[in-house]
Amino acid sequence: MSEESKYNYRQIDKLVHSRIRLAVMTILVQQESAPFSYLKDQTGATDGNLSSHLSKLVEAGYITEEKEFVDKKPKTTYFITKEGRKAFEEYLDRLENLIDL
Amino acid sequence: MSEESKYNYRQIDKLVHSRIRLAVMTILVQQESAPFSYLKDQTGATDGNLSSHLSKLVEAGYITEEKEFVDKKPKTTYFITKEGRKAFEEYLDRLENLIDL
Numbered sequence: 001m002s003e004e005s006k007y008n009y010r011q012i013d014k015l016v017h018s019r020i021r022l023a024v025m026t027i028l029v030q031q032e033s034a035p036f037s038y039l040k041d042q043t044g045a046t047d048g049n050l051s052s053h054l055s056k057l058v059e060a061g062y063i064t065e066e067k068e069f070v071d072k073k074p075k076t077t078y079f080i081t082k083e084g085r086k087a088f089e090e091y092l093d094r095l096e097n098l099i100d101l
Numbered sequence: 102m103s104e105e106s107k108y109n110y111r112q113i114d115k116l117v118h119s120r121i122r123l124a125v126m127t128i129l130v131q132q133e134s135a136p137f138s139y140l141k142d143q144t145g146a147t148d149g150n151l152s153s154h155l156s157k158l159v160e161a162g163y164i165t166e167e168k169e170f171v172d173k174k175p176k177t178t179y180f181i182t183k184e185g186r187k188a189f190e191e192y193l194d195r196l197e198n199l200i201d202l
Contacts, residue, residue: 005142005143005144005145007124007127007128007143007144008124008143008144008145009120009121009123009124009144009145009146010120010145012120012123014120017118017120019110019111019113019115019118020110022110022113022199022200023108023109023110023199026108026199026200026201027108030201041106042106042108042109043106043108043109043110044106044109044110044111045110092200098123098124098127099123099127099193100127100131
């Protein structure tokens with residue numbers, strides 16, 4: 001096994017690579033923060049699916065969440081963390097290296 | 102749901118996006134063909150895992166396989182198809198559109 005091969009798939013951070021998580025990370029890196037409803041609308045993911053992927057990113061420390069009430073309705077906003085931004089940049093570097101963009 | 106949103110994750114072909122399949126597709130697009138042993142060495146995937154991902158790409162018509170015997174040992178070589186090359190190019194376009202490379 002060539003650990004050093006640029007084609008070694010383990011170089012790609014699977015936490016970022018999943019399609020929904022990649023879409024979410026891209027939005028948050030570009031916009032710093034976004035409410036759940038916006039992420040849902042933009043990614044086209046279902047509530048349950050999106051929640052599950054967001055939880056994984058929160059657990060990884062790549063994003064944080066803030067819950068509040070607006071007009072008595074719960075609203076959750078997600079923020080990119082410094083660690084998440086770094087992970088995203090590393091992910092892009094390795095992806096570019098792999099697919100030679 | 103914004104079908105038109107550039108962040109809609111369904112635009113990304115999941116058949117190509119999986120890390121091992123992405124590595125395999127990149128190699129085959131760049132090199133036209135490669136034997137199983139080379140793909141295994143370069144991607145760092147296990148036999149079973151690689152076989153399973155290759156089967157999915159064959160089923161999708163993105164790659165083809167040729168089995169032969171060399172020195173009485175079976176050797177399988179994989180080739181990119183025209184359809185696979187097109188799918189890969191579309192994948193790259195949509196990925197670049199999503200992550201704004």
